[in-house]
Every structure is written in structure tokens, then in C-alpha cells.
Amino acid sequence: MTTPATPSSTATPDNPAGQPAVVLGCGPVGQTAALCLASWGVPVVMLDARPERDPIGSKALCQQRDVLDVWDHLGAGRQIAAEGVTWTRAVTLYQGRELFTQGFVDRGHSPFPPFVNIGQNRTEELLDEKIHANPLISERWGRTVEAIEQDDDSITLACRLADGSLERVTGAFCIAAPGNMGHLVRDMVGMSFEGTTFEDQFLICDIRTTLPGWELERRFYFDPEWNPGRQVLIHPCPDSTYRIDWQVPPSYDLQAEQASGALDARIRKIVGDADYEIIWHSVYRFHARQVDRMVAGRLLMAGDGAHLVAPFGARGLNSGVPDAENAAWKVAFVMRGWADPSLIDTYHDERHAAATENLDVTAATMRFLVPQSDAERAQRLAILEAAGTDPEARAQVNSGRMAEPFWYVDSPLTTASETHPFHGRPPKGEDPVAAPGVIAPDVAVTLADGSTARVRALARQGVLVLVGAELDSSAVADAVAGLRCPTTVLSLGEVDPDGTVAAAFGAAPDEAWIVRPDAHISAVATSAAEAGTAAYRAVRARVAASAASPAIA
8 A cells, every 4th residue: 555645844846746754763863863854844754663662771871962962952852861860980990909980070061961871761752752742753663664766856665564565655855763674774775884793792781779889980890800801881870770781702691691590690799789670681792884875865874774883982872863963954954945955965974974983983992892912912901900000001991982972074064264273082071172063062142132042052943153243243144144044143242242152162253153053063254255155065055046145156
């Protein structure tokens, strides 16, 4: 049978039939993509092969600040942050001996902590609440995709239903976040997925118990006597629950360990005599893999279907959510007729580079955790033995560098600035220096009515231009007036009375800062005409012929 998709309220040259967007996969990456698309006024059809939402454990556990910020734009970030746990100390031990404890200090302007621990199951529940309340989003469970067809105007997914019937769902674009079913979709569109699968397994248990003093600590054990030759990671979670990850041999058998009582003995090595309850457990092998391309026509691959990394540093969901936001605003801008279709290709440019960085970072961690040669083993041993007293050795202990946002410094949408060059990643605990490609400082401006608004929240309404007091904001507004997409121009002389925003950006009075729809700085201009050109480039905008300025026509 053929089921008509929810019609779009507006047909455009790039969406002549007024089709919706399709999101494949109802996990957190797909949920984020759907909510982001809807925030731009795009109707969405969500598809998932599962018959309904299935409960899972903590799974993707640690959510980074900039991911919370995306979810805040979608209405769920504050509650996710409020329910999560932010640990303030990271304790690293070697063979039962504490090497060092690292504290975390928040020096940012954001209302969110640097990260929170909260189970993926609860995150999905909170995102579902926003989806169910959004009339632009419809969910269709029990749809197994068997074929994907594309033409110049649309993409169609042929889905098998539980009763054996076939449903064809057509949309203008598809953002695919199929998770562990990614191989089926990749094969249909000809994407490769090269990389490595690691032999060792990991046992995960979510355990509800009482561990006094550990409520705000992340504990990483190198080679403890109760897991010799391998590592153990313990994370605090809400509701007196702890997530424990044991690195175990390739031959590990969870069922056999449960039956013999060895699993209880394993847990007792950590919790002692305390009462405990296993909430969820799983065994998995992890991978380091990446697609060769993240765009195939009208399909954009996101999340685990596009890249898999080792879990150390929490770089899975924390890279999948930026995938979703990046794909969604670009798809929405093209569907709404605000941007040239070539904008879609920049999704691959930006997010493939982000995945490559994550693979490089986690590969370095794995080389330290599981040395592959005698020389690597000897080096690791020397570092661990010295780390308790030697700060230089301590800095080389690698138990996973925490997830960080990727910066689009080399993106085709970014205009480099000689006066505000990219200085590289700052030391831990320090804010990045604002520059084109870097996510904007999350500071607040004071609007004409006396209310305040965060810069990132304003940016996520379209294109944001912050104009220094010595630059004519009216001329800048005229220069960007031809853009079809939503655009906000603010004079810092009016909205930044105490100079907080200018200081956070390092903005000079004769500069205009262009911030794109995912809150990344795209350019710094020193004239109205230059601002118009940079704003056009930031989103590959289409220009209304009747209002085009010479700067961007």
C-alpha cells in the first residue's frame, strides 16, 4: 500500500511537491533531528523498525554541555540537566593506588554544567515528550526499510510492516540515524564503513547501591587486582545508581558468570557488603569505523550509522547530536527555499571531519589502554609508575579525553579572520578564544524591552549578526536584508551596555560578527558590504531578487 506523507505547508522550488522530511531511527540522534527540523517549521515523518520504544539502560550516559544546549533549544535541555548528575572529581588509580584526582571548574557563561550523567533511556523519554507535543512530527514504528529510491525532487523509503504489507514513505530529504541497523541503510546507498573491531569485550552494569563519597566521583582503575591486566570505569548516575564498565577478555560469557555466582563476586569487589540491585547489564565490543561519505543524494547519515568510536571520553552521542543539528538546519534551509541545495554537501565536509577527529582521539586512548607492542607496554608502565609524583607523567595518562565540540575552522562556510585566527584547543578548564569556526560564547544580550536572551538561542533562529558600536548597524541590516532566511542584526552598542558580550567575543567596536544557525561563528567583518558577503557564505543563502543588496546578489 502507499501511504501519503504529511504534506508540507509550503512548496518551494527545491520541494515542489511540499514533501516532509523523513527521519529514519527514533533513538536520541533521530529524535534530535526531528525536533530540530520541526523548530524550523518543517513537517517530519519518523520511521523505526522496532514495534515501539524499548527500554534500555544507561547506554549513552554522559552528555556534554553543548549537547544540553541543543536540547535546550528543543525544550528538553533544562530538565535533562536538572535530573542528571555532574561529577566534580575524576579519580585515577593504578593497581589500587591513587595516582591523582582532577577537579573540574566551570569558567563559562553557560547556564549548563560542563556535562551531566543521565541514562539514555531517560533522555529518550524526555525527548519523546517534546515529540508527542509537536504537531509537525509523526512517528511510524514497525517500519523496516527494504529499499531506498531517489530522484531529483524526493527520496522514497520502501518499508515492510509487521503484517507483511509494504508502505512507501516519500520525503524531500532523509536524515538517517539507524544506529546498529546502519549496515542495511549504508548498503542501500553505497556507503562503505571501514575501520577496526576490538577483540576485548566490555561488561556494563547499572547498579543501584550506596557508595559513600563516590556520588560525585568518576573513578578509573588501571589494572586493579580484581580485574588484572585490564581497566574498570565507574560513573555516578541519578537515583543512587552507578554505571560500571569492566574491560573483559574476548571469551567472556556473561550468562556463565551469572550462573556461577562470579558476577556477584565481581560486583562485591567494588561495592563490598552493601546491598545492590542490577538495573541493566550488557556486553559489547566496540569499534572504530567511519563511512566514506555522509551524504548520498538526498540521504544524510548521522550518529552511529555514520561513525563508531571507542566509549572513552563519551564521544558517541555527543557527536551524534551535533550531526543531527547540522543536518537538520541545512535540510530545513534548503526545503524552505532559504539556501542553495549545495548547502547539503557541506554536512559531509563538517561532520566527517568531526568524526575523523573523534577517531584519532579515541585511537590514542586505546593505544594507551591496550598497548599493541612491547615498546608501547613499557612506555605505559613507566608513565603509570611515575604519574603519582611526576606532573609531566600525569599529563600523559590517557583514560579518555572528554568530548568536546568540533570547530568548523576549515569549513567552506567559514571565512577566516586575520585579526581573530584560530588558536587551537585551549587547556582543560579554559574557554576557547572566539574565532570563525568556533562555537559562540554563550553570553546574554539585553533586548530593547529590557529582557535578556542568550546569543546561542538567538542564533538558532536563523543568522545572527552582532555589530560593534562604531559600525553602522543600519547599513549592515541593509546588506543582509536580501537573505531569504530569518536574520537578526543587533548593535552591541544597544544590547551590550556593560561590554560583557564584546569581551567574551574579543570583538572590536568596528567589527560585525556573523553567527550561523547552529551557533558557530562563521565570520568577522569590518564593513557592511563584507558582512553581507560573509552572511551569504555562512548559509549559502538564496537572495530575494527584489531585495538583494549589491554585496550579496
